[in-house]
Amino acid sequence: MATVRGSPGLLAPLLLAPLLLAPAGIADRCSWRGSGLSWEPLSRAVEQVHLRCTEGSLEWMYPARALRVLLEPNVAGAQHSAVCIKPASDFQGASIYVERAGQLHLVVSEAEGARPRHVSCFSSHTPQGVALFLQASPQRDISRRTASFQYKLLSNQSAAGSDFTKMALVEAMCRPCDNMELLMAICSSDFVVKGSIRNVSHDSENHMSQVDVSVQRVYRQKNRIFQQEEGSGEWRxxxxxxxxxxxxxxxxxxxxxxxxHFGEAWLGCAPRFKDFMLVYQAARERGANPCEFELN
Known part of the structure; x- marks a missing residue:
């Protein structure tokens, strides 16, 4: 998750003098796509990009010089939110820094090569949002390189406590859900499945765990995260x-x-199925269930 893995480095000189910023792009856009080949060769301006939606993407082809990206989602309570970015698996040609209190902190380095791209999250204490700098790497040829990432705003009050939060990606914290939260989860979650745990693996570097689930029934899923294996026919x-x-x-x-989030399933409420049945049936008898759920 969010980890400071370096110092301002190449971008440090930019903080010693006022930045020469090119005019900002169109406001209220969700995504941006541009190319360093379209810039004036002798210009030293840093192009500005404003992204003002709750989620979107950026694609910078043939990176040249530097790009300043301001993530400022135009929604209520944005100053108490977190912004997460996920670089593309083929991210090349630039490094990403986040600006905090006049300092730049390395987030993604091109030197990581083929290393799997992790999600980084940053709290936003002010309405100005989060500013990122993309510094193009020196290139000896004109072969195509693309620096691209997805971003998403997460409204999570616990994320506002630190500059580099490791908690912002998950909407439900580690504590067990109470009965009302559980009843609401089956109504509003992106996925609801019945199954058992096949295996649990841990990634200490990225502060994540993965639960591999053997699925007995898919009640709902937004995308095809849970799929049927061709050989065994088992859903996983x-x-x-x-x-x-x-x-x-x-x-x-x-x-x-x-x-x-970013095409990956993140755990919310996960009660034992027999406990969920008791909670749901009791709520249904009282007429307190917020939505109907097929029990069979």
């Missing part, structure tokens, strides 16, 4: 959560709920 799928939640393999059937 991975669910991610925070390393700090200390998820362990347990026996029995569970009802897994959660939401998708």
């Amino acid at each position: 799928g991975p669910i991610r959560t925070l390393l700090q939640c200390k998820v362990k393999k347990g026996g029995g059937d569970f009802l897994f709920t959660g939401n998708e």
Whole structure:
């Protein structure tokens, strides 16, 4: 997740004098696509890009010089939110820095090569949002390189406590859901599946755990994260959560709920299925269930 892995480095000289900024792009855009080949060869201006949606993407082809990207989602409470970015797997040609209190902190280095790209999250304490600098790497040829990433705003009050939060990606924290949260989860989650835990693996570097689920029934899924294997015919799928939640393999059937971020399933409420049945049936008898759920 969010990790400071370097110093301002190449971009440090930019902070010693006022930046020469090119005019900003069109406001209220969700995504931006541009090329360093279209810039004036002798210009020293840093092009500005404003992205003002809750999620979108940036694609910078043939990176040259530097790009300043301001993520400023135009929604209520944005000053108490987190912004997460996920570089593309083929990210090349630039490094990404985040600006904090006049200093630049390295987030993604091109030197990482083929290393899997992790998600980095940053809290935003002010309405000005989060400023990123993309510094183009020196190139000896004109072969195509593309520096691209996705971004997403997460409204999470716990994310506002630190500059580099490691918690912002998950909408549900590690504590167990209460009955009302569970009833709401089956109504509003991106995925709801019944299954058992096949395996749990941990990634200490990126502060994440992955739960491999053997699925008995898919009640709902936004995209095809849970799929049927061709050979065995078994339905399976991975669910991610925070390393700090200390998820362990347990026996029995569970009802897994959660939401998708950057095309990955993230764990929300996950009660044992028999416990969920008791909660739902009791709520239904009282007429307190917020939505109908097929029990069979």
